[in-house]
């Protein structure tokens with residue numbers, strides 16, 4: 001059924017003329033391309049029985065065949081076209097001949113719909129809302145159980161089964177995001193995962209050019225992004241270059257042995273060590289490096305060999321396809337250091353060349369700032385290496401804030417960890433391109449199974465006022481909890497109200513507890529205040545070593561100042577302005593946007609346990 005679908009998709013955009021006996025072509029990736037791309041090389045991956053032995057000619061004066069690559073498998077043929085940037089949109093006639101048979105095909109070059117420089121990525125003026133499409137809202141129950149897919153379980157009571165969320169559910173609730181005040185959506189991977197069991201998380205891709213039909217169609221994905229854009233929301237696409245799913249056709253019929261790392265997996269399986277230090281370690285052994293980068297993530301996720309230029313060209317084109325076709329505003333690249341360093345640098349460079357204002361964030365999961373900073377574009381920390389990666393993920397902040405939540409604050413403990421995290425910002429080339437978060441879909445929920453809303457509030461205050469690109473995770477604003485005990489599904493619970501009949505509905509407020517409503521309103525208030533607030537998105541930072549349990553920092557831009565004061569203890573605590581007197585030379589008056597109260601910094605005052613203040617100075 002998968003193959004049948006693929007054929008239908010290809011035939012919808014490629015016209016094939018049959019002349020007597022035909023050369024059988026079941027699919028071409030990409031199914032169409034765009035005229036006027038800066039990169040003139042276009043790889044066509046042609047699929048078909050024994051297509052390896054076919055010959056191809058292009059019947060178009062403007063376009064030439066650079067090379068034809070015959071892989072080990074007889075069922076693939078790589079055709080490299082040279083499409084000059086000046087080529088007009090239209091159809092290119094390709095003539096395939098094989099054993100006296102001939103097939104002519106019209107390959108479409110579409111017009112680009114947007115100037116490449118107008119593809120604006122997410123930035124520190126945005127707040128990203130991370131959600132899992134399977135777990136957010138079910139807008140179309142008809143796509144829940146598809147017989148065309150490999151067998152899987154649809155059961156909302158099973159945290160590892162599919163739950164039926166989809167694009168229609170997200171689109172239906174776009175107003176929820178704008179009302180909350182976030183400005184960008186990061187959806188976990190939406191491409192097809194036709195895996196035994198369903199692979200609800202999306203990280204085992206079996207088709208790089210089609211979305212998973214349990215979420216909707218390619219057209220519905222494009223429509224969702226259009227609708228999001230109309231409401232001022234950006235959309236970030238989660239991509240995976242390190243591995244695909246083991247049900248991908250490339251595993252069942254391997255194009256060549258060097259398409260995957262450790263491809264002799266049936267006789268000799270090599271798993272990654274999940275230890276990423278060897279990638280940057282100047283003393284790393286070959287063994288450690290090989291295991292880290294070339295080992296498979298899990299047996300169901302074969303490790304793609306990005307050092308193979310044909311694999312990498314396929315992946316680079318695929319990312320450009322989704323930028324052009326769907327109009328995404330950014331890419332979050334999964335398991336970034338697990339893929340080949342040089343190949344990934346080539347990718348970031350090519351995307352940057354084509355789309356100078358686009359943004360990519362890479363998952364660089366190591367809790368040392370020195371590690372993360374080295375992954376950022378133009379880092380001065382590495383000699384003769386440049387990842388080209390604009391945005392990195394601050395796993396150090398995540399680690400430190402999750403330590404801090406259990407501790408009383410002093411210079412070394414509690415919010416002292418947060419202070420230390422920012423001290424090392426000098427390591428980064430560009431602080432405005434660091435994405436921070438206190439939880440995501442791969443970690444315990446910040447609140448875990450507790451009901452400590454005080455610390456969660458303080459975490460939101462920090463995240464939304466520090467010099468970072470903040471990323472929040474769906475549902476925590478209504479106290480969705482959970483820890484990764486037993487299964488990751490426990491931190492990926494259904495958003496309340498996303499399914500018909502949900503007793504608690506966070507979209508309407510029905511059935512919500514007072515604590516849920518209070519948290520939602522608290523987060524909403526900061527998000528709306530942050531929106532368009534350049535003091536926060538672009539301002540300078542000054543902070544104090546935590547003193548008497550209190551952490552204080554100031555953001556400033558063009559004379560406008562915001563002072564954030566956090567009582568990092570579980571006790572009532574005195575704030576004495578004279579301990580931070582350099583902040584109050586110009587003015588003693590401000591307004592706390594959280595309590596809406598005027599604050600006079602002439603005198604000491606008490607702060608409630610874990611109280612936070614965001615004070616706009618007058």
Ligand SMILES: [Ca+2]
Pocket residue numbers: 138139140141142143144164165166214
């Ligand atoms: Ca559904």
Ligand SMILES: [Ca+2]
Pocket residue numbers: 242261292293294295303304338339340
């Ligand atoms: Ca790898």
